[in-house]
Structure formats: structure tokens, C-alpha cells
Amino acid sequence: MHLDREHCVRAVQSKDARFDGWFFTAVLTTRIYCRPSCPVVPPKARNMTFYPSAAACQQAGFRACKRCRPDVSPGSPEWDRRADLVARAMRLIADGVVDREGVPGLAARLGYSARQVERQLLMEVGAGPLAIARAQRARTARLLIETTPLPMAEIAFAAGFSSIRAFNDTVRQVFALTPTELRARVPGSGRAGALGTLALRLPFRAPLNPDNLFGHLAATAVPGVEEWRDGAYRRTLDLPHGHGIVALTPRPDHIACRLTLGDPRDLTVAINRCRRLLDLDADPVAVDDRLRADPLLAPLVDRAPGRRVPRTVDEAEFAARAVLGQQVSTAAARTHAARLVTAHGKPLDDPEGGLTHLFPSPAALAEADPGTLAMPRTRRTTFTTLVRHLADGTVRLGAESDRAETRARLLALPGIGPWTADVIAMRALGDPDAFLPTDLGIRKAAGEVGLPTTPAALTAHAEAWRPWRAYAVQYLWATGDHPVNFLPV
Known part of the structure; x- marks a missing residue:
């Protein structure tokens, strides 16, 4: 993007916030770098140069603008x-x-x-x-x-x-x-707020539809680890230097984030995991434009644009929960997960709500007695095999994971088929093109809007939606009346 000078100049001159985070504008005369939407009068085009990251601007000797604060713009999608x-x-x-x-x-x-x-x-x-x-x-x-x-x-x-x-x-x-x-420069800074608790604003590219995003997180919340309280999604965080608790509240132009950390060194990691959970670095205009090109999907996009893919703050946790949720209701999956949390999760205190534990690590789950798992034998085998492979590193779901290779490793495990592997790819690995053609809800929604309903035909039709098929899944799921599709009251 930063190499297309003509487009970059136009974005800066129109103060187009959609390009914040895509590139940064460095002004040769002032040695300041800005986001494209900076509110100050744009410099002359001949005085602009463009960089792909804030780090590149800083390395070239430019300092951050005090008005637009480019260092806190949304990340590049x-x-x-x-x-x-x-x-x-x-x-x-x-x-x-x-x-x-x-x-x-x-x-x-x-x-x-x-x-x-x-x-x-x-x-x-x-x-x-x-x-x-x-x-x-x-x-x-x-x-x-x-x-602080x-x-x-x-x-x-x-x-x-x-x-x-x-x-x-x-x-x-x-x-x-x-x-x-x-x-x-900030009135009241350094005085207000309890030590270890921070109130932040998480920016995003508009539009953002919070209904399915927060609805899904609230409807599937595991008691003790997650909850919906006073208009906020709250959950515990297992971080490199300690634990944390976050409360995330949707606002019209940002996500209000209240973080309580056991160790302030975890701040950057916690913020980035929350952004990833809510898919805040997505480019909704690019996604919706591609999906809107399909006349059968266009009405769904136009009705509620800006849907995000709800993801996770802990990839291993989500994979374990995906197996727990195989072929059972949302309520049953929450019950299974809550039992594991009580038995094997690390306890913590939450003075502000009802959070009680961290979700147990793969190592803790791998040590659990399989006989205590209240599930059919085949699913029990799937679950114990998965957590053992996560614990020993045979299967890795972290940010370093190669998505295609990881999906293949998951499919090689007993009891994990395409649906489970693709849900993990979509929610844990963050693959924006993961697709679920065998999902019953997707097939039902497809029939209602005139799309093919057989997995093979639906997959063939969805080729035109690449690389955003995971977002098409969100729009199709949203045609139902399941609680995951509605912002809790």
C-alpha cells in the first residue's frame, strides 16, 4: 500500500480513516509522522513520504504526531x-x-x-x-x-x-x-485509578457490528472464566508474567477496555490478545465489498455491515472447547468446560464480579483422569489425544503456526474432522478464509438465501468469497435466532 504514492496522497488529503494502520505519512519538513486521518492541514504532496509501519518511521528519524497519535492506530489487517x-x-x-x-x-x-x-x-x-x-x-x-x-x-x-x-x-x-x-500533558494522569487497573480505548476501523461478536462470546461463556456483566464481556487471562482480568464494552467509536493485571509487563500482550479476540484489526470495507459482490449475500451484508469473526485469547483453550462442544448443545458444552475449570483451573480472586479461575492449561488437562470426563468414549479419546499433543508441542496453535500444516495435523488426530479443524482454524488460528460447508446452521441459512445447500456445491460457490469466507460464515450464521447473534441486554 505505501508504495502506491498516488493512492496514499489521496487518502491523506481526504483524511480517510479507513487507511489508518495500513501506512504512515512522514512529513519531510517537520520530521513528524502521522496516520492518514490526521486532523491537521495535510502537507504538500512533495513533502510527504510513506512508510509501512510506525517502526520504520521511527527508524528513519521521524517522531510521532502529538495530535493524531499514530502509534495507537489500528494494526495493519x-x-x-x-x-x-x-x-x-x-x-x-x-x-x-x-x-x-x-x-x-x-x-x-x-x-x-x-x-x-x-x-x-x-x-x-x-x-x-x-x-x-x-x-x-x-x-x-x-x-x-x-x-497509571x-x-x-x-x-x-x-x-x-x-x-x-x-x-x-x-x-x-x-x-x-x-x-x-x-x-x-494528560490531565489527571499518574493519579487516578487503582494500581494494576487500566482503562483504555481500543480503536477499530468502522463499521463494526457488535451483535454477533459479543453475542457469541456471551452465549458461549464458560462460568468462572467468562461472564457478561453490566454491559461488558469479562474474562480471565493467562499471561506470560501472571494473570489478568479484562472487561470489554462496545462503544460507537471504540471498545472500552478495563484491564486488571497482576504484572504490568503483560500490558502489551493483553491488549494485543484482546484486539485479536474481537478481530479489531480487520478491514471491514474490503471484506464487505468482496462479499457484497455476490447478489445472494449482498442483502445480509447491507442489513448489518461490519461483522467480525469472534476469536480467542488462548488458542489451546479454544481447541479444547471445540472438542467439548462436538455434537452437543451450547449449554452442554459450557457445562463440560465449567467442570474442567473447577477441577483443574488455577483459582483467582475477582473483587468486581464472578470470575473464579483461569482456564486449565493443556498440561493440566493432559494429567486429568480420563475416567472423570463425562462424555462418550470416542470424544473422550479425541479430547485426551488433543490436549496431550498440545501439551507436548506436537500440535502448535500459537501465532507462529503455519495454518495449512496445523490444520493437517489436527485432521490426523482421531475424532477431529473438517468441521472441528475449520472452527479451530477460524477462531484460534485466525484464518479469515476458513469455511464450514458441513455446518448445519450454514446449510440452513444457505437454503434460505438461495445458495446451494450441499457441501460440495456450497464450497464451489464460495470460491468467489475468498479470502474472506470466515466472514461469510458470520453473515450466514446471523440469519438464525440463536442467542449468539444478539448483543446481550
Whole structure:
């Protein structure tokens, strides 16, 4: 996108927010970089240059605009849509892998040399993994400075910096302000709010239809781990340095996010997992335009545009729950999962609601006595085999996963067929093109709108929907009256 200068200039001149996160505008005269929708008067076209990432702008010596705050714009939808090396690397960096394991750890997870990863990121993103992680640390530092009472020294290490000097230098370079000056710009910053609790705004590209997104999460919520309370979806989070609790509330122009963290070092990871859960980096205009081109789908899209794919904050958790939900009702699946949570999940305190546990890890589930699992023998075998493979790493569902390879590994396990594998691909792996032609709800909806109803014919017709078939699934599911399709009251 950033290489198409004519289109970029037009987007900046029209202040088009749809392109926020797709590219960044650097102004040669002021040495400032902005998002395309920056409210200030656009610079002359000859003074604009364009970069694919905030990290590339910072590496080239530009500082972030104080008006449009480009460092907090929605992420590029490319890193969710694609499944190649660069996209997987970007997802891993967003999950804090470079901060925890360094560039060698990032490369090892991807199965490439550090040099290859560096070269590919420089070619596409304009910055290497260290620069991208540094930009992410700067963004985290800004959030902590502006929204918490933490001392600057604690913020430095919580944001992932190795020293206070590196923290001070980075903040000054990126924002042209010292950390103290940055805090002073926000009225009440550093004073309000309980330690460890942060109130944030998660941006997204409009439109966003929250009905099926929050309806699905609320209707399938596992007691003790998730709940719908006071207009918010709340759940527990198992994070690299501790646990957390998040409350997510849909607003007209953002998602209100209230995070309670046991360790502030988990802030960036928690935010990115919440964004991934709600599919907030999607490009709904591109998705809906493709699906609207099918005259049979167009009425569904026009009726409620901007549907997202509800995903997950924990890929292994979702895979286990997908097997628990095979051939049973939503209520029965929740009951099975709740029993496992009570028996094997790690307890925690929730002063604000009814959350009691973290969902048990694959290792904990693998140690469970199969005889205590109240399910048919064949499904019990499927479940124990899956959690054992997740625990020993034979099957990996993390951000580094190759989607095609992982799907093939899942299908090789006993009791996991195309429906289960594709639900996991859609919700856990984040594959925007996952499709469920055998799903009874999809086939019923297809018949109601005039689409083919046999799996083979429906799959053939859906070729025109690529690479957004997972979103077509959401529009088709939404034709029913199941609670997953409605925002709870």
C-alpha cells in the first residue's frame, strides 16, 4: 500500500480513516509522522513520504504526531489475513516474543535463521524485529505513563526496556517529550485509578457490528472464566508474567477496555490478545465489498455491515472447547468446560464480579483422569489425544503456526474432522478464509438465501468469497435466532 504514492496522497488529503494502520505519512519538513486521518492541514504532496509501519518511521528519524497519535492506530489487517513468514513474525512480535526470547527465540519459533527473518521484515515492514519491538515498547510506555500512577522506573521495565536510560532516550526520540512531560500533558494522569487497573480505548476501523461478536462470546461463556456483566464481556487471562482480568464494552467509536493485571509487563500482550479476540484489526470495507459482490449475500451484508469473526485469547483453550462442544448443545458444552475449570483451573480472586479461575492449561488437562470426563468414549479419546499433543508441542496453535500444516495435523488426530479443524482454524488460528460447508446452521441459512445447500456445491460457490469466507460464515450464521447473534441486554 505505501508504495502506491498516488493512492496514499489521496487518502491523506481526504483524511480517510479507513487507511489508518495500513501506512504512515512522514512529513519531510517537520520530521513528524502521522496516520492518514490526521486532523491537521495535510502537507504538500512533495513533502510527504510513506512508510509501512510506525517502526520504520521511527527508524528513519521521524517522531510521532502529538495530535493524531499514530502509534495507537489500528494494526495493519495484513498481519491477520496473511499466513507467510512476515505475517507470523509480526503476530509473534505483537505477543511480546522478542522482549521475552530475543530475536533468536523469534527465529526459532518460525523455523528460520535470525538473518532470514531480519531480511524479510526489512523488505516488507521497513524495520527489523528489534526496531518493531522497540516501537511497541514505546507505545506501551506511553500508555503506562498516561494511565497509571506507576513510577517512571517501574514503567521502564514493565514496558520491556532493559534500562531506564534506554526508556528515557526512546520516549524522547519517538514523542519529542520526556516521560515526565508526556505525563504532564494528560490531565489527571499518574493519579487516578487503582494500581494494576487500566482503562483504555481500543480503536477499530468502522463499521463494526457488535451483535454477533459479543453475542457469541456471551452465549458461549464458560462460568468462572467468562461472564457478561453490566454491559461488558469479562474474562480471565493467562499471561506470560501472571494473570489478568479484562472487561470489554462496545462503544460507537471504540471498545472500552478495563484491564486488571497482576504484572504490568503483560500490558502489551493483553491488549494485543484482546484486539485479536474481537478481530479489531480487520478491514471491514474490503471484506464487505468482496462479499457484497455476490447478489445472494449482498442483502445480509447491507442489513448489518461490519461483522467480525469472534476469536480467542488462548488458542489451546479454544481447541479444547471445540472438542467439548462436538455434537452437543451450547449449554452442554459450557457445562463440560465449567467442570474442567473447577477441577483443574488455577483459582483467582475477582473483587468486581464472578470470575473464579483461569482456564486449565493443556498440561493440566493432559494429567486429568480420563475416567472423570463425562462424555462418550470416542470424544473422550479425541479430547485426551488433543490436549496431550498440545501439551507436548506436537500440535502448535500459537501465532507462529503455519495454518495449512496445523490444520493437517489436527485432521490426523482421531475424532477431529473438517468441521472441528475449520472452527479451530477460524477462531484460534485466525484464518479469515476458513469455511464450514458441513455446518448445519450454514446449510440452513444457505437454503434460505438461495445458495446451494450441499457441501460440495456450497464450497464451489464460495470460491468467489475468498479470502474472506470466515466472514461469510458470520453473515450466514446471523440469519438464525440463536442467542449468539444478539448483543446481550
